[in-house]
Amino acid sequence: MTARLKAVLVSVLLAAALAAAQTSRVEFPRSIAAGDALSLSTTGNGKATLYIVGPGQALRRDLQLGDKVAFGVDEIHNAGHYIVVLAGPSFSETAELDVTARQPSALSFLAKPSRLPVDRPDGISGVVYVFDPFQNLVVQPTNVSFELSESAGPTRSRTVSTRDGLAWVRMDSAPKAGAAQFLARVGDLTEKRIVQQVPAEPCNLRMNAHRSGNRIELETDPLRDCRGNAVPDGTIVTFKETYQGTESTVDVPLKRGVAKTNMPVYEGGLISVATGVVMGNEIQTKDVR
């Protein structure tokens, strides 16, 4: 055998050995859904170990090359990015595997605030995170329907597609005070929250006065907001009498929609009324009969 023939033969043998070494002993999938069973066929001889490792999970299987290696339903359940390693005494094959979330199974619904004044544009916000049965965030776009319904009024709804597992919406509060049901829906999944819509600041605060001996009886008109909702009892109304540089003040909680008090008569005095930041009318004591 000539030296040249020997060299060719060695090259062929080396190439064959290299090809054999490079032949993959297992075909890894690129992606699976969380909870799916996984069965991998291996080729070759001898013992090896298969690892599936990531921050979400760690799995290890000893196996005989040539056999199948199987992971049962729900065994690989955390969505995420994993490295998959098949390691033997003299070889190691590595791949990457993405485990994706399954279909939506639970909603995390955050509705804010739980209480707000009526007629507030974009006053109510709803944020929904969509999860699968394994508490994985479902990042595939999913339609979320938000519905806001009052006891006596139309239901307002808006559909928003999730982005990176999240959908959010802003909605106006209703003109009428009362409890509203705020609902988020994905297919058959629903989550419900109650939003209390309370009257806004009073509109047209007005008091009336009449004299009773040496005192003045003061009483407000029923307090309502600009949409006609009754301001809740307990709201503080402040009456103030100013006379020759001195002031006397009386705070009165609203009772059955009105605030009442009496103050001493100072001829030439001025009485005013206010609640919160809302100013009412003023009355000169000399005009009171």
Added chain:
Amino acid sequence: MRRILSNCGQTLMLLGLFWTACIALGADRPAVRVEPSDSVGPRAVEAQTRSSVVRDYVSAWKGMSRALEKNNASLLDVDFLGTAKDKLADTVQDQRKLGLTTRYEDRKHNIAFAFYSPEGMSIQLVDSVEYDVQLLDHGQVIVKRHVRTRYLAVLTPTEVRWKVRIFQALPPQ
């Protein structure tokens, strides 16, 4: 003259040591880039909030790395809570049972804020991250691999810092 030269030499040596120390200290710090964003979703992210969130998120990677290397779930307490903490703690437990440890070294983060909730109670970001992962089985290195992927994280504010509540790799785009 000799004294001046000697002082110069000492100064140069000190500067050299300082520079080396800086490089050494910075060597295991990942490169962090934050995509510019003024408003994400219903609320604007203030510069101070942005820097706190990024700082705490990058710190969470270190916390996760330490926990998975030491197989000690209590090391997650500082940076994680809720589902993220539970899942990572389960992985620590899996690893311990199997005799495995993993070393994660984050190299690059490219962070984009995706959502800041109206009440400021949660902030979501997407991170195009590069990291090295080393797998050890009973102390023996099995593989070391450089990984590029994207992570989604939801952080919520606690008393003193932002903590990661959801931490999940995203499938390729």
